[in-house]
Amino acid sequence: MRTSLAAVRVLVGTAIRVDPPRAVLVLTLTPLINILAGGQPIGIQWMVDGATGRQLGQAVAGALLLVVITIAAHQITSVATDLRLVLEQRVALEFDRRLITVCAGRAHIDHFQDAEFLDAAELVRQRRGQLGGALSAFVENVNLMARFVGSAGLLALANPVLALLPLFVVPLAFAIRWQSRLVSTAEQAGAETDRLRRSMFSLATDPAAARELRLYRLSGEIGARHRAAFAAASGPREAARLKGALAVAAGWLLYSIGLVSGLFLVARAVIDGTASAGQAVLVVLLGTRLVIATTGLGWLFGWLRRTLDTIGLYLRLVRYAEDADESRETDRPSRGDLVLHGVSFSYPGRPVPALGPIDLRLPAGSTVAVVGDNGAGKSTLVALLAGLYPPSSGSITLAGRNLADTPPQLWRRDIAACFQDFCRFEFSAGETVGVGDLTKLGDPDAVAGALAAAGAADVVAGLPSGVDTQLGRTLPGGTDLSAGQWQKLALARARMRTEPALVLLDEPAASLDPDSEAELLRRLLAAGPTRAVITVIVSHRFTTVREADLIVLLDKGELVEVGTHAELIARDGRYAHMYALHAAAYTSAAEGEVAAGMHSDLVVDPRQVALHGADGDVQAAGDLPVGQSAAGQ
Numbered sequence: 001m002r003t004s005l006a007a008v009r010v011l012v013g014t015a016i017r018v019d020p021p022r023a024v025l026v027l028t029l030t031p032l033i034n035i036l037a038g039g040q041p042i043g044i045q046w047m048v049d050g051a052t053g054r055q056l057g058q059a060v061a062g063a064l065l066l067v068v069i070t071i072a073a074h075q076i077t078s079v080a081t082d083l084r085l086v087l088e089q090r091v092a093l094e095f096d097r098r099l100i101t102v103c104a105g106r107a108h109i110d111h112f113q114d115a116e117f118l119d120a121a122e123l124v125r126q127r128r129g130q131l132g133g134a135l136s137a138f139v140e141n142v143n144l145m146a147r148f149v150g151s152a153g154l155l156a157l158a159n160p161v162l163a164l165l166p167l168f169v170v171p172l173a174f175a176i177r178w179q180s181r182l183v184s185t186a187e188q189a190g191a192e193t194d195r196l197r198r199s200m201f202s203l204a205t206d207p208a209a210a211r212e213l214r215l216y217r218l219s220g221e222i223g224a225r226h227r228a229a230f231a232a233a234s235g236p237r238e239a240a241r242l243k244g245a246l247a248v249a250a251g252w253l254l255y256s257i258g259l260v261s262g263l264f265l266v267a268r269a270v271i272d273g274t275a276s277a278g279q280a281v282l283v284v285l286l287g288t289r290l291v292i293a294t295t296g297l298g299w300l301f302g303w304l305r306r307t308l309d310t311i312g313l314y315l316r317l318v319r320y321a322e323d324a325d326e327s328r329e330t331d332r333p334s335r336g337d338l339v340l341h342g343v344s345f346s347y348p349g350r351p352v353p354a355l356g357p358i359d360l361r362l363p364a365g366s367t368v369a370v371v372g373d374n375g376a377g378k379s380t381l382v383a384l385l386a387g388l389y390p391p392s393s394g395s396i397t398l399a400g401r402n403l404a405d406t407p408p409q410l411w412r413r414d415i416a417a418c419f420q421d422f423c424r425f426e427f428s429a430g431e432t433v434g435v436g437d438l439t440k441l442g443d444p445d446a447v448a449g450a451l452a453a454a455g456a457a458d459v460v461a462g463l464p465s466g467v468d469t470q471l472g473r474t475l476p477g478g479t480d481l482s483a484g485q486w487q488k489l490a491l492a493r494a495r496m497r498t499e500p501a502l503v504l505l506d507e508p509a510a511s512l513d514p515d516s517e518a519e520l521l522r523r524l525l526a527a528g529p530t531r532a533v534i535t536v537i538v539s540h541r542f543t544t545v546r547e548a549d550l551i552v553l554l555d556k557g558e559l560v561e562v563g564t565h566a567e568l569i570a571r572d573g574r575y576a577h578m579y580a581l582h583a584a585a586y587t588s589a590a591e592g593e594v595a596a597g598m599h600s601d602l603v604v605d606p607r608q609v610a611l612h613g614a615d616g617d618v619q620a621a622g623d624l625p626v627g628q629s630a631a632g633q
């Protein structure tokens with residue numbers, strides 16, 4: 001109840017804040033319509049009494065009252081509905097705005113590890129459309145309640161015994177509510193299978209899955225799982241609907257008994273001459289209104305409850321909101337060595353730290369390569385350096401200053417980064433790069449400079465409208481890119497910041513071809529120690545790693561070795577072993593050796609694989625002597 005009241009407060013408060021005149025009009029016109037509507041049955045009563053009692057004046061007054069009230073109520077309802085629809089959209093937009101701020105505006109991203117936040121965020125994402133509609137649900141419920149109270153009051157005035165009639169509605173109201181609860185509980189119980197059904201449908205229609213669905217002939221399997229999920233959820237729902245419908249039918253029966261008894265009383269009073277025919281008509285009209293209001297409330301109350309629940313979820317999310325960052329430019333840390341003092345980090349719910357505790361100095365101006373097996377903690381280290389998570393223990397200092405004393409938003413202004421799971425912003429190509437520095441978003445020279453610095457100019461040059469090409473496949477006319485091209489644009493985005501203190505590159509060459517990777521490395525090293533920039537590069541490629549000034553080897557979150565390539569090779573430890581394995585694989589590939597067991601008995605006839613181009617024969621692997629690959633030439 002308290003949550004519902006808080007939700008109503010938030011709803012009405014938001015409506016008044018986003019559009020005060022409309023909100024005030026909607027909230028005042030609604031009761032006005034109900035007060036007016038209350039006069040309609042009275043007008044009809046006057047008309048009937050005037051006609052049966054041969055009182056022309058009373059009949060005309062009744063007709064006039066009815067016509068004026070009906071027209072006025074109709075006009076005001078149509079104005080109020082228009083106002084309400086616009087207000088509803090503005091309220092929905094405001095909720096969206098606040099949700100974006102809560103989810104994307106926090107300094108750290110640890111809320112994405114919090115199960116309560118994730119559950120609430122998922123539900124709000126699904127039901128976000130209800131947030132604007134909550135206003136209509138609220139207004140309609142208030143409407144019906146006013147109608148119910150008004151009709152009950154007029155009935156009591158007509159005949160005190162009829163004040164009992166609303167009591168006959170109560171079982172019906174409970175039955176409708178019970179039915180709505182039963183259905184809603186059955187729906188919630190089937191929510192997981194619903195999610196599964198939706199996910200099967202998305203899978204079947206998602207272009208990302210299109211290749212594997214065909215390759216493994218999964219369309220029938222996905223269809224069967226989709227149907228099974230539907231069947232699992234629909235059985236209990238139908239049973240709940242049937243049970244509820246029986247209860248509602250019983251409620252109607254009881255109310256009919258009450259209404260018929262009331263009408264019998266009035267009919268007798270008319271025959272006895274203690275009531276007029278107009279009063280009998282009034283009772284019929286009010287009795288009908290009463291039940292319409294009740295059934296409406298029964299159904300609409302469920303709508304209101306659902307929308308208020310969604311606002312309750314929204315309120316749970318809003319608790320994660322942070323105050324706007326008001327740090328000043330002078331709070332910005334100066335450049336220098338970046339030092340980790342006993343830093344450790346554990347993801348929520350994971351007992352073992354993903355990283356540390358580690359002590360490490362990253363000298364100003366150095367290029368530091370971070371290596372290690374999958375899950376060693378490399379990306380976690382990058383996230384900590386980017387201030388995305390606060391360390392669980394220990395501290396990180398820059399030029400002797402603890403970064404915990406600097407708002408992460410401010411520290412991040414001095415960071416250029418390309419994360420392992422970089423974002424594919426579906427903007428124009430120029431904007432996809434330009435958002436790396438919003439102050440230069442519309443500056444074509446800055447974008448061109450960043451593209452050139454990242455070796456990504458070729459990606460944009462190949463697009464139909466250059467930097468103006470709309471990227472992505474979700475938008476009409478959007479152009480999709482290859483994984484490597486998206487990665488090049490992400491690298492260019494990082495280069496929009498021309499004076500960073502720290503450059504973070506997590507697997508920056510994972511999707512790049514060897515030429516692009518070599519070019520990236522050349523540019524990185526060229527940018528080197530002349531500026532006090534620390535470059536941290538996570539890589540599994542030792543051709544990149546060995547060029548770094550410092551190599552950091554992590555294993556299961558622990559710092560295992562630190563040093564230059566030469567030092568670590570001389571130490572003949574873990575790094576030297578990894579490097580030797582990598583070099584051996586590289587050498588055998590370069591020499592065209594076929595690893596033992598890999599189709600060594602396969603004999604290929606070169607004439608069967610020769611290619612023919614439009615201009616005639618094309619030199620093909622088949623022109624090479626058998627047993628020697630192109631790489632070995």
Ligand SMILES: Nc1ncnc2c1ncn2[C@@H]1O[C@H](COP(=O)(O)OP(=O)(O)OP(=O)(O)O)[C@@H](O)[C@H]1O
Pocket residue numbers: 113347348350354372373374375376377378379380381420
């Ligand atoms: N969001 C997360 N929630 C919980 N645990 C996580 C999360 N991200 C990573 N981990 C865990 O933290 C550990 C370190 O992961 P991290 O991503 O830092 O490894 P990595 O060295 O970057 O691996 P890879 O080379 O595969 O990218 C792993 O055990 C991983 O399972």
